[in-house]
Amino acid sequence: MNRIIDPPSVAIVGAGLSGLACARTLQDAGVHVQLFDKSRGVGGRLATRRTDQGSFDHGAQYFTARDARFRETVAQWVEQGLAAPWAPSLVAIDMAGAGPVRSTVGDGTVRHVGLPAMNRIGRALAEGLAVRTDFTVTAARRGPGTGGLMRWTLAGTDGKAGEAVVDGSFDWLVTAMPSPQAAALLGDAADLQAQARAMPMVPCWAVLASFDAPLDTGFDAAFVNGSALTWIARNNAKPGRDRQPECWVLHAARDWSEAELEAPAEDVCARMLEEFRQVTGCDVAPASARAHRWRYSGPGARTDLACLFDAGSQAGACGDWLAGSRVEGAWLSGLELAGRILASCR
Ligand SMILES: Cc1cc2nc3c(=O)[nH]c(=O)nc-3n(C[C@H](O)[C@H](O)[C@H](O)COP(=O)(O)OP(=O)(O)OC[C@H]3O[C@@H](n4cnc5c(N)ncnc54)[C@H](O)[C@@H]3O)c2cc1C
Missing domain, CATH: 3.50.50.60 (FAD/NAD(P)-binding domain)
Structure with missing residues (x-):
């Protein structure tokens, strides 16, 4: 250059x-x-929360690369050991009817995650930069x-x-x-x-829940429709993570998060866990759980400006x-x- x-x-x-x-x-x-x-720390919403009860990527779950410049960058991250592809056992769960209806997601999308956690990418990019x-x-x-x-x-x-x-x-x-x-x-x-x-931004409530034993869900991640939840994922199923404890990240749907934006975190946590129980059919109390509110999780409209x-x-x-x-x-x-x-x- x-x-x-x-x-x-x-x-x-x-x-x-x-x-x-x-x-x-x-x-x-x-x-x-x-x-x-x-x-x-650095990295913003490409974030990881480490707790005594395990590690959770509570912001971005994975990233995809369509633009040639970003594809090349992701390939470099993989080569440098900063990222790896993640091919979870992924389903879609529809809660709109009487009970959960599951279907497999085989969308051919290549998903990547930071190694050993999402926040590794930001840390690596910040090396050699003056950051206060x-x-x-x-x-x-x-x-x-x-x-x-x-x-x-x-x-x-x-x-x-x-x-x-x-x-x-x-x-x-x-x-x-x-x-x-x-x-x-x-x-x-x-x-x-x-x-x-x-440009409006929309919120997202997240729950970080750990369990004493692996949950028998039959999948590692799910897009959820017709529910307060929109995404659930077994964090420890991602590459490079500790296999234990069993850690799940739940994300609430946009409308639900907007409606409950100012609700107390404990209430939100309890209601999202109850929805998780219904979506997965796993009636197991978590060893620990906490809610995190992303006030600005993503854009609420689109623009052509870069x-x-x-x-x-x-x-x-x-x-x-x-x-x-x-x-x-x-x-x-x-x-x-x-x-x-x-x-x-x-
Ligand atoms: C719950 C959730 C799930 C997501 N899932 C995905 C996903 O699966 N795939 C995907 O590709 N993307 C996902 N995203 C979106 C992705 O995380 C973001 O698009 C991306 O990380 C945004 O980067 P950014 O640099 O624009 O902003 P940010 O990462 O938000 O960085 C902004 C930084 O500015 C700092 N800051 C703000 N105000 C000030 C101030 N006044 N002074 C100093 N510092 C300030 C903040 O601390 C922050 O570090 C998700 C996001 C969330 C929240």
Whole structure:
């Protein structure tokens, strides 16, 4: 890749897959990149929760690759031992009638997962990048800096130190996060803010349940229809996971999650487990169970834009709400935005 002669500095808020893809591409071209993330780790919704009762990929369950660029990247991850194909025994379960009706899913889709957990991908991509974690960016302002040049400055909350202003300023601002969170930071890039505001995101309740013994479900993962649940999967059936304990991830349907968005987590957990019992027919109490609310699990509408970019305010946005959603869309969106920024610097 051609390196830039007078490299700009770029602040990227969000170290999920889109932010990491953008950062890697920019840094490889010689751009100075600083990432910020409010979480303790990187990877965003490509997430894994480790508990005393086992490990759960509670966000993205697997990823598919259709675009040639992402297919090549996934092949590299497989070669590097960061990902592996996952071919679960997969069924569809219809709950709309009197009882569960099962059918086999043989859709020919190639599914991949991170090894030994989903969050491995983000960690690997973040190696060699400057990432400030545990830092919530609360404001991004554009104004004249040294020599009168317009610069971006950030303020936020440091998980350890409290209120903080970022030392130094940046030529470019990139938001790499769900659209409502991006809109909150893009006030000084009004066009981008309006576009981010127009994109809704939908929630998803997840339950992470462990059991003392393997459940006799007859399948490892299921798409569920006509139910409060939409997806259930035996996490320990994925490659590279500990075989024990028996860990299941349940995802609630979009409508149900929207309706129960503010319900107490314990109630949600109990109701999703009861639905799980009915869907699987396994009447076994979990050894442990907890609910996790993803307020912004995925986009609620579609756009043809791959990223948002404004050369005037030197700002951009990437994320899965652009470029076709999901893990692949997030990665492609980050890549596209990096390309736009590099093109404007040459
Ligand atoms: C329940 C669930 C199931 C899913 N299943 C699948 C699946 O099976 N297959 C698939 O391909 N995709 C799936 N997805 C979607 C996939 O996880 C996402 O599309 C992708 O990970 C999004 O990446 P991103 O970089 O756009 O955003 P994120 O991963 O959300 O990254 C955004 C980052 O920004 C950070 N952030 C936000 N606001 C701030 C702030 N103010 N300051 C600092 N940091 C901030 C967040 O902490 C986060 O790390 C699923 C998602 C969920 C939640």
